[in-house]
Amino acid sequence: MLFTYKAxxxxxxxxxxxxxxxxxxxAINLLQKRGLIISQINSNDEKKFSLALLSFLNRVSNKDIVxxxxxxxxxxxxxxSALRVFRLLSAQVENPRLKGYLSNIADDLQGGSSISNAxxxxxxxxxxxxxxxxxxxxxxxxxxxxxxxxxxxxxxxYEVSSKAKNALIYPAFVVTTFIGVMILMFTVIIPKISxxxxxxxxxxxxxxxxxxxxxxxxxxxxxxxxxxxxxxGYFVWRYSKTDEGANYLDSMVxxxxxxxxxxxxxxxxxxxxxxxxxxxxxxxxxxxLEITSSVVGNRTYQAILDSTLIKVKEGTSLSxxxxxxxxxxxxxxxxxxxxxxxxxxxAIMKSLSNFYQREVTNAVDTIVGLIExxxxxxxxxxxxxxxxxxxxxxxxxxxxx
Numbered sequence: 001m002l003f004t005y006k007a008x009x010x011x012x013x014x015x016x017x018x019x020x021x022x023x024x025x026x027a028i029n030l031l032q033k034r035g036l037i038i039s040q041i042n043s044n045d046e047k048k049f050s051l052a053l054l055s056f057l058n059r060v061s062n063k064d065i066v067x068x069x070x071x072x073x074x075x076x077x078x079x080x081s082a083l084r085v086f087r088l089l090s091a092q093v094e095n096p097r098l099k100g101y102l103s104n105i106a107d108d109l110q111g112g113s114s115i116s117n118a119x120x121x122x123x124x125x126x127x128x129x130x131x132x133x134x135x136x137x138x139x140x141x142x143x144x145x146x147x148x149x150x151x152x153x154x155x156x157x158y159e160v161s162s163k164a165k166n167a168l169i170y171p172a173f174v175v176t177t178f179i180g181v182m183i184l185m186f187t188v189i190i191p192k193i194s195x196x197x198x199x200x201x202x203x204x205x206x207x208x209x210x211x212x213x214x215x216x217x218x219x220x221x222x223x224x225x226x227x228x229x230x231x232x233g234y235f236v237w238r239y240s241k242t243d244e245g246a247n248y249l250d251s252m253v254x255x256x257x258x259x260x261x262x263x264x265x266x267x268x269x270x271x272x273x274x275x276x277x278x279x280x281x282x283x284x285x286x287x288x289l290e291i292t293s294s295v296v297g298n299r300t301y302q303a304i305l306d307s308t309l310i311k312v313k314e315g316t317s318l319s320x321x322x323x324x325x326x327x328x329x330x331x332x333x334x335x336x337x338x339x340x341x342x343x344x345x346x347a348i349m350k351s352l353s354n355f356y357q358r359e360v361t362n363a364v365d366t367i368v369g370l371i372e373x374x375x376x377x378x379x380x381x382x383x384x385x386x387x388x389x390x391x392x393x394x395x396x397x398x399x400x401x
Contacts, residue, residue, distance in 0.1 A: 003027045007036035026100045029107055060098050060125040066154045068093065073147035082143075083109045101125055114138055129274065129295045136281045146281055153277045156357065157270065167364045171371045178379050182386070187222065190215040190390060197393045204393060211389040250299040254327070258370070262363040267301045268332065269356035276349035286312060300327060318345075 003024065006016045015036070019027050024041060031038055068089065075085045083106055090102035101122045108118035116135035119126040126134075130150060137146030194212045197204060204212075218225070239245035254260045271292055278288040286309060293305035304325045311321035319337035322328045332352060339348030 003041055005031060005036075005038055005042075006040040007031060007038045009036060026104060029104055060095060060101075062154055062158045064093070064095050064098055065125060065130075066151050066158070068098070069147045069151035069154065073144050073151065076147065077144040082115055098125060115143075127295060129278075129291050132283065132287065132291050133278065133281055136278070136283045140282050142281075149277050149281055153273060156273060156353070159357075167368045168371075171368075171375055174375060174379070178382070182382070183218070185386065186215040186218045191219055193390055193394070196397070197390075200393070200397045202393065202396055205389070207385070208389045208393050211386060247299045254298070254300060258363075258367055262360065262367060263298070264327070265356050265359045265363055267296055267298050268329070269353055269360055270296055271301065271305070272332075272349045272352035272356060276346055276353055279346040279349060285318065304328065 003020075004016070004018045005027070006014070009015055019030060027041060028038055031041075071089060071092075072085060075088065076082075080088075086102050086106035086109060090099055090106060093099050093102060101119075104121070105115070105118040108121075109115065114135075116131050116138060119134060120131045133146050133150055134143070137143040140146075190211065194215065197208070197212070240249050253263050274292040274295065275288055278291065279285070283291070289305055289309040289312065293302050293309065296302055296305060304322075304327060307325075308318065308321040311324075312318055317337070317340055319333050319340055322336060323330075323333040335348050335352055336345065339345035
């Protein structure tokens with residue numbers, strides 16, 4: 001990235017210029033090392049698109065953070081200093097953005113910052129959950145264990161989420177291909193055949209008239225339909241960014257047959273896994289609930305956790321608080337109650353997390369098993385109706401001649 005800057009030297013003189021750096025934080029860091037006091041810094045406007053593309057391509061993935069956490073756990077276990085750990089890792093990682101982050105974090109550590117404060121500056125790589133876990137490790141002196149917990153948690157989280165997403169890739173590809181073929185049929189092939197059918201002077205079947213009408217609408221008004229769909233999609237996206245829209249969409253997802261049950265189990269698994277990881281790391285329950293609420297990923301369950309947090313603060317047990325919400329299964333409530341009574345809440349949460357992860361896997365397999373035959377039957381009917389609507393009139397014309 002190219003940044004232009006205005007600064008003041010140690011002698012009090014004003015200066016300006018440009019500097020190449022991966023991001024603004026790196027640029028500021030480099031300029032400060034030159035002894036400059038920065039008054040203004042901006043990225044080059046002419047390179048905004050390429051910078052945005054570079055930023056997208058170099059984004060920090062979940063896999064990067066898992067590997068990084070494993071490496072940090074090993075290095076801290078070897079009792080290497082935090083500054084040395086981040087210097088070593090910044091020289092080894094391949095992702096340019098993460099390399100810049102680690103270098104800046106090392107500089108902050110050298111300046112006296114804590115690890116949790118240093119990594120909190122980069123939320124696209126280190127989530128609020130991650131930062132608080134590291135903070136807990138700093139307070140307890142068990143950073144190696146915490147980083148292992150984090151790597152295990154991110155592995156589990158990624159496996160559960162990717163299982164649901166990857167299962168839909170094949171059906172989405174088939175449906176997209178089918179839609180593309182149908183558009184090609186309606187815009188290129190059927191208009192040519194319709195001329196022959198209408199010129200024959202024969203009575204056109206009702207279902208053929210419908211197919212010809214759809215083809216005519218797509219050919220003559222397709223661009224307006226596409227524009228309308230894009231505009232509608234844009235407004236839906238804008239609506240989803242509002243509190244009302246996000247609440248409505250998150251609630252709607254949970255009420256979709258089969259899909260809603262899958263997502264419900266996914267969020268319950270995430271809640272149990274988060275709480276298990278934080279309890280084992282020594283984070284207080286109130287703070288664990290607060291962090292879990294911020295990372296659960298669904299407004300409905302976020303509201304449940306926020307309400308639970310308030311009730312627990314007032315003295316109500318966690319199990320009794322969760323038991324007042326219908327979106328929390330009775331089994332989960334009873335298991336939490338057993339954990340509270342036996343003092344093994346962390347182990348109970350781990351069992352719940354494993355249970356719901358298996359449920360998510362089974363639900364995905366069931367949905368995929370249902371999608372494939374339904375998709376095949378639906379596509380077969382669609383193609384069959386289209387072919388019948390076009391070929392039957394042509395057959396009648398051939399028979400009449």
